[in-house]
Every structure is written in C-alpha cells, then in structure tokens.
Amino acid sequence: MSVPDVSKASPTLPSPLETNNNNTIENTLQLEHSPAQFEKNILHKPIDDSSLKEEYAEDIEKSSSHPSSPNGRGSLENPNDINDKIEDGENKTSGEASVEEEEDMNLVWWDGPDDPHNPQNFSKSVKVVTLAVISGITFVTPLASSMFTPGVPQLMEEFKSTSVELGSFVVSVYVLGFAIGPLLFAPLSEIYGRLPIYHLCNVGFLAFTVGWNFNPEQPLRSLTVSLDCLCTSDQSQHVDRFQIFGRHFWKCSSSQRYEVRNILIRNSLTKLTFKGGGSIADIFIQEERGVAMALFAMGPVIGPVSMLSSHP
Amino acid sequence: MIIVGPVAGGFLTEAKGWRWVFWLLAMVAGFFALLSLIFMRETYAMVILQKKTERLRKETRNSNLRSKLDSGLSHKDYFLRSIIRPAKMLVFSPIVLALSVYVGIVYGYLYLLFTTFSLVFRESYNFSTGAVGLSFLGIGVGSFLGLGYCGWSSDKLLKRRTAEADAVAQATGEPAAEMKPEYRLPPMLPASVLLPAGFLLYGWTANYHVHYIVPIMSTSLIGLGNIAIFMVVSMYLIDTYTIYAASALATNTVVRSVLGAILPLAGQKMYKALGLGWGNTLLAFIAIAMMPVPWVLLKWGEKLRKKFPVKNL
Numbered sequence: 001m002s003v004p005d006v007s008k009a010s011p012t013l014p015s016p017l018e019t020n021n022n023n024t025i026e027n028t029l030q031l032e033h034s035p036a037q038f039e040k041n042i043l044h045k046p047i048d049d050s051s052l053k054e055e056y057a058e059d060i061e062k063s064s065s066h067p068s069s070p071n072g073r074g075s076l077e078n079p080n081d082i083n084d085k086i087e088d089g090e091n092k093t094s095g096e097a098s099v100e101e102e103e104d105m106n107l108v109w110w111d112g113p114d115d116p117h118n119p120q121n122f123s124k125s126v127k128v129v130t131l132a133v134i135s136g137i138t139f140v141t142p143l144a145s146s147m148f149t150p151g152v153p154q155l156m157e158e159f160k161s162t163s164v165e166l167g168s169f170v171v172s173v174y175v176l177g178f179a180i181g182p183l184l185f186a187p188l189s190e191i192y193g194r195l196p197i198y199h200l201c202n203v204g205f206l207a208f209t210v211g212w213n214f215n216p217e218q219p220l221r222s223l224t225v226s227l228d229c230l231c232t233s234d235q236s237q238h239v240d241r242f243q244i245f246g247r248h249f250w251k252c253s254s255s256q257r258y259e260v261r262n263i264l265i266r267n268s269l270t271k272l273t274f275k276g277g278g279s280i281a282d283i284f285i286q287e288e289r290g291v292a293m294a295l296f297a298m299g300p301v302i303g304p305v306s307m308l309s310s311h312p
Numbered sequence: 313m314i315i316v317g318p319v320a321g322g323f324l325t326e327a328k329g330w331r332w333v334f335w336l337l338a339m340v341a342g343f344f345a346l347l348s349l350i351f352m353r354e355t356y357a358m359v360i361l362q363k364k365t366e367r368l369r370k371e372t373r374n375s376n377l378r379s380k381l382d383s384g385l386s387h388k389d390y391f392l393r394s395i396i397r398p399a400k401m402l403v404f405s406p407i408v409l410a411l412s413v414y415v416g417i418v419y420g421y422l423y424l425l426f427t428t429f430s431l432v433f434r435e436s437y438n439f440s441t442g443a444v445g446l447s448f449l450g451i452g453v454g455s456f457l458g459l460g461y462c463g464w465s466s467d468k469l470l471k472r473r474t475a476e477a478d479a480v481a482q483a484t485g486e487p488a489a490e491m492k493p494e495y496r497l498p499p500m501l502p503a504s505v506l507l508p509a510g511f512l513l514y515g516w517t518a519n520y521h522v523h524y525i526v527p528i529m530s531t532s533l534i535g536l537g538n539i540a541i542f543m544v545v546s547m548y549l550i551d552t553y554t555i556y557a558a559s560a561l562a563t564n565t566v567v568r569s570v571l572g573a574i575l576p577l578a579g580q581k582m583y584k585a586l587g588l589g590w591g592n593t594l595l596a597f598i599a600i601a602m603m604p605v606p607w608v609l610l611k612w613g614e615k616l617r618k619k620f621p622v623k624n625l
Contacts, residue, residue, distance in 0.1 A: 106376045108365040117364070119355045129351045137344045140337065147321030147337065150445045151330030153430055158330075164580035168427035172576040179569035183562060187394035191387050193359035195352060202345035210338045 137202070322445025357381060397556070398563040405620050407552065407609065408560055411545045412567035414602050418507065418541050419568045420575030421595055425451065425531065427576040428583060436588075437524045450528035454510075454535025461536070462499055462543040470495045493551035494613045500544040500606040507537030508596035508603075515592025548609075556622055 110118045122130075149171055156167050189197040321333050354360055361379040369377050385393070401408045426448070433439040433447045473495040481487065510533030518527040546561060553560040583591045609616070 106374070106378060107380045108361060108368055108377055109380045110361075117360060119353075119357055119360065122353070122355075126351075126353065130353070130355065133344060133347045133351055137341070137348065140341050140344060147317045147324070147333045148330070149318055149426055149448075150322035150430060150441050151325035151333055152427075153434065154325060154330050154441065164584075165577045168424075168576040168579055169573075171427050172423045172573045176569060176573040179566045179573075183395050183398070183566065187391050190356070190358070190394075191390060193354045194356050195354045198348055198352060199345075202341070202348060206338060206341050206345055210334070 318445040318448040320445070323442040326440060326442035394562075397559040398566060401556070401559055401563045401622055402567065405560075405622050407613065407616050407620070408549070408563050408622075410605050410609075411549065412564045413571075414605050415542055415545050415564055416568045416571030417575070417598065417602060418538050420571040421507075421511075421534070421599070422451070422538055423572045423576045424579040424595070425534065428579045431580060432518060432527075432583075432588065433524065436518060436521060439524075447524075447528055450531035451535035451538075454532030454537075455539040456535075457532070458503070458536040458539035459543070462540050465499050466496060466544070466547060469498055491551075492614060493548050493617075494610055496544060496548045496551055497606050497610045497613070499540055501610075503537040503540035503544070504599070504603045504606055505537075506533045507541070508599040510534035510537060511592045511596040511599065515596070516589045518592075519587060519589030544606075552613075552617055553622060560622075 114121060116122075152167055152171060155170070156162070185197055185201070324332055324336065358379070358381040361381050365377050365379040365382075369375055402412065403409075429447050430441075430444050433444050434441075439447065470491055474491045477492075510530050513530035514527045514534065517530060545564065549560040549564060550557040582594070585591075586594060
C-alpha cells in the first residue's frame with residue numbers, strides 16, 4: 001500500500017466507530033489523519049496515556065465532533081472518561097461486560113509512563129536508527145526494480161528468447177508482488193510483530209536477488225513447476241521459471257517492507273511527535289516533528305514515486 | 313536520486329552485464345539487512361505486550377492475564393478480515409471500483425512504457441544499453457513535477473474550497489461546512505487530460521523519428537499525469553474512507569498491481585501491429601474514455617459515498 005502523505009488527509013469526515021476499534025491497521029491510519037488535532041487531544045491528558053488510549057481518544061473525538069453532536073470535546077476533558085470507554089470497548093468485543101472489575105486486575109499494561117519497553121519511550125537514538133535503517137531498505141527496493149530494465153534485452157539474448165511477452169513480463173511480474181504484499185504481510189506483521197517479518201523479508205529479498213545470478217535450471221526447476229501459471233506465455237523459453245518466480249517473490253517482500261515501513265514510520269512519527277506530551281517540550285516536539293515529517297514524506301517520494309517514476 | 317536507477321542500471325549493464333545489477337543490489341540489500349538485524353527492535357506495542365503477557369502468565373501462573381491491547385480476534389479471523397474487506401470494497405463500492413480501475417490502467421501504461429522504452433529507443437534511435445536508461449528521464453522529471461504540483465495544490469485547494477463553502481453556509485445560516493473529500497479531486501482534472509495528450513505526442517513524434525528529445529519530453533507529460541492521478545486518488549480514498557482507508561488503498565493496490573503486471577504483456581505486440589503512432593493513440597483513447605471519472609466524482613461523489621457506505625463490510 002502506498003500512502004501519499006497520509007498526514008495531510010482531511011480529518012473532518014467523522015466515521016462511525018462501531019466495533020472496529022480493534023482494527024489496528026486502520027486505527028494507525030486514522031491516527032495519522034491529523035497529527036495536529038490529535039496532539040491537541042493528547043495534550044489534554046497526562047503523559048502516561050497509552051497509544052491505545054490515544055487511539056480511542058481519537059475515535060471518541062471523531063465520533064463526538066460529528067456535526068450532529070454539538071458538545072464535541074466534552075468527553076475528552078477527563079482522562080478517566082476515556083479509560084471507561086476503553087474498558088467498555090474491550091469488554092464489548094470479548095463479551096465479558098459483567099466482570100469489569102476482575103478484568104481490570106488481569107490486564108497487562110506498561111509499567112508506568114516511563115516503561116522502557118514501550119516503543120513510545122525508546123530513546124531518541126533508537127528511533128533515529130530505526131528510521132534510518134528502514135529508509136535505507138526501502139530505498140533499495142525501487143532502485144532494484146528500476147536498475148534492471150535496461151538489461152532486459154541482454155538477458156533475453158543470453159537465454160536465447162525471442163518472446164516479447166516474456167521480455168515484458170520479467171519486468172512487470174515484479175508488480176504482482178505488490179498485490180500480495182499488503183494483503184499478506186501487513187496483517188502478519190500485526191500478528192507476529194514487525195521484526196520477524198522484516199527479517200524474513202530481508203532474507204527473502206537477498207536470497208531471490210542472488211538467486212537471479214545463478215542459472216538454476218536443473219536443481220530448482222521442480223520447485224517452480226507449481227508456478228507455471230506465472231509464465232504460461234511460452235513453455236519452451238529458456239529464461240528459467242525460477243527467475244520469474246524469484247522476481248515475483250522478491251517484489252513481494254519489498255512491497256511488504258514498504259507497507260510495514262509506512263506503518264512503522266507512522267508509529268514512530270506518533271512517538272516522536274507526542275513523546276514529550278507536556279507543554280514544556282513544545283520546542284523539541286516542533287523540531288522532532290519536522291524531522292519525522294520529512295522522513296515520513298520520504299515515504300511517498302521514495303516509495304511510489306521512485307517506483308512509479310523512476311521505476312521500470 | 314529518483315533517476316539514478318535506470319541510468320546507473322543502464323551503464324552498469326553495458327559495462328559489466330546484467331548480473332552485476334543484481335550483485336550490486338544484493339550487496340546493498342545485504343548491508344541493510346545486516347543493519348536491521350543488529351539495530352532494529354520490535355516496535356509494535358500490541359506484540360510486545362502480548363509477549364509480556366505470556367511471560368507473566370508463566371511467572372505468576374495466572375492464566376487469566378491478558379494484554380490490554382488484545383483485539384479478542386483469533387489470528388485466523390484477523391487475517392481473514394484483512395483480506396476479505398478489500399475484496400468486498402471492490403464489489404460494493406462503485407467509487408473504489410472506478411478509481412481502482414482508472415489507477416490500474418494508468419499504472420499499467422507506465423509499465424507498458426517501461427517495458428517498451430528499451431525497444432523503441434534502441435531500434436528507432438539506436439541508443440546503446442547505457443543510453444537507454446537516460447530515456448526514462450522524461451517520466452522521472454514529469455513525476456517530480458506532478459508530485460510538486462499535487463503537494464502544492466492539494467491542501468491549498470482543500471482549504472480554499474472549504475472556506476468558500478463555509479462562507480456560503482454562514483450566509484445562509486447553516487452549520488459550518490465540512491471539508492469534503494471531493495475538494496481533493498480538482499488537480500486530477502488537468503492530469504486526466506495531460507495523460508492522453510502525452511501519449512499522442514510521444515507516439516506520433518516517435519513514429520516519425522523526430523529528434524529523440526521530443527518524445528522523451530512528451531513522456532514527462534505522461535509522468536506528470538500519472539503521478540497526479542495516483543496521488544489524488546490515494547488522498548481521495550483516504551479522506552473518503554477514513555478508518556477504512558487502509559482497506560480501500562489495499563483494494564487499489566491489488567487492482568493496480570495486477571493491471572500493472574498484465575498490460576505490459578500486450579505492449580510490444582501492439583506496437584508491432586499498430587506502429588508507435590496508432591498504438592499510442594489507442595492507449596490515449598482508452599485514457600480519454602476514463603476521463604469522465606474525476607468529473608463524475610466531483611459532481612456526484614458525495615451522493616455515491618452516501619448511497620454505498622462501506623461501514624458494514
């Protein structure tokens with residue numbers, strides 16, 4: 001999924017909350033709808049507010065600022081109010097509304113506002129390094145797709161192929177991965193965490209990139225038979241299936257990265273922007289926000305643009 | 313930096329062969345993979361809390377413990393929901409369907425150009441492998457301009473239109489006007505015209521072997537139209553579907569990617585059958601047929617949104 005400048009999206013279309021409060025992909029996205037407005041909400045409350053509360057605060061704010069309800073901001077004045085709503089929401093989904101008290105005791109949460117395990121409390125250096133590494137990875141991806149195109153004729157000559165479809169397909173199959181990435185890896189990263197998915201895809205990307213450079217005709221052919229549907233254009237071609245297979249999955253992993261990176265940057269952005277919380281840190285927040293925003297803006301620039309424009 | 317890819321790739325291929333492109337990529341990717349292995353930490357709060365919960369469950373032997381961020385959905389449900397909602401949106405929301413197809417075609421065109429550039433500029437203009445990379449510059453420059461144009465105009469227009477609607481509302485004593493997603497659409501109107509215009513220019517100038525700079529500059533119109541359409545549609549979908557924006561964008565991505573992979577397959581054969589002039593004219597005609605989409609949405613988008621809500625999907 002490529003999200004050009006989500007942060008600029010209009011915040012003013014209120015949507016019904018319903019039971020969707022638990023969908024983190026979309027909450028994360030929604031969060032980004034209006035950093036400014038969001039921050040306003042956050043600053044109303046003590047710093048130890050969790051990301052969940054923030055998300056809910058946003059939800060509540062959204063629903064209550066609907067034109068039809070005049071006292072838009074009322075529910076945010078008291079943080080306990082939000083707490084109640086969170087409990088309500090959770091109980092609703094797990095169907096345990098009757099045991100609210102007991103439930104509270106069993107909830108696992110951060111150890112206070114400064115819990116170093118809370119990603120929002122990661123040190124600044126950790127955040128910066130994380131952003132830098134992800135930006136680097138994401139830069140390679142579109143570069144990878146664009147660098148190869150001028151070499152296609154050479155590749156086709158080497159494998160003695162004259163199929164024009166195949167010549168086009170070795171480039172465009174890369175895009176098919178983009179169809180699979182957001183559907184497959186985004187939810188997986190929400191279930192198993194970003195890190196394992198990153199590592200998995202890094203290894204996949206590397207393996208398939210290197211895989212291109214070997215002629216795997218003999219040993220790997222059996223692996224790829226099931227993927228014949230990918231290259232029905234000409235059964236007799238010498239360009240090996242594995243290469244199409246490899247390219248296909250290669251893109252898949254990179255698309256996932258782009259996706260995960262966006263989510264992660266969104267998270268980091270929230271963290272950077274709202275970490276301080278209190279009004280004391282206004283200046284630092286402003287500065288940090290600039291940097292984070294710039295990095296965030298690189299998302300659309302490096303991702304879709306270089307993919308679309310430079311791309312091939 | 314955006315232009316670096318094909319240019320560097322072209323010259324690298326010429327000097328060292330296509331395998332070296334992949335070796336270079338593998339080295340850079342390996343470097344970053346290593347860095348991420350060393351420096352990256354889990355950043356997703358839900359998963360961190362889940363692990364903590366599991367640890368505490370073992371330590372305290374209290375199996376009732378659960379993470380405060382637990383969604384209550386099983387992995388399978390969560391996964392299925394993420395996959396099914398985009399599909400439903402495609403079927404039940406005409407806005408998502410129309411825009412996905414439009415962006416899909418535009419995106420497919422781009423890949424069609426990418427996969428035929430080497431052929432066109434090698435055969436018609438005798439470019440070397442290295443120089444072929446330079447033929448992508450037109451699209452790169454156009455996209456850059458399109459990005460600037462969208463970034464510059466989109467928020468401005470949104471604010472201005474909202475202010476105008478607000479003024480009208482105040483004059484008539486109605487409640488303050490809201491920002492409508494439709495206010496995002498205007499930059500798409502010139503873009504939808506530039507795209508076919510670019511194809512016509514590119515096609516016929518290349519057909520008659522006009523100096524190579526002319527078709528390359530024509531492709532910058534295509535790049536500009538392309539990126540503007542792409543960005544406006546994404547912003548419009550985000551604004552329209554708010555908390556379901558992720559699903560709407562996923563739908564868009566899937567359709568776009570499938571068309572992006574398939575359309576180029578027809579490219580070279582089409583050019584062989586129709587020639588560069590009429591081939592590109594055909595592409596332009598299809599793009600012209602899609603031109604009403606932004607106009608219709610500008611006029612009836614609000615009605616359509618309300619008639620086909622996606623909240624229950």
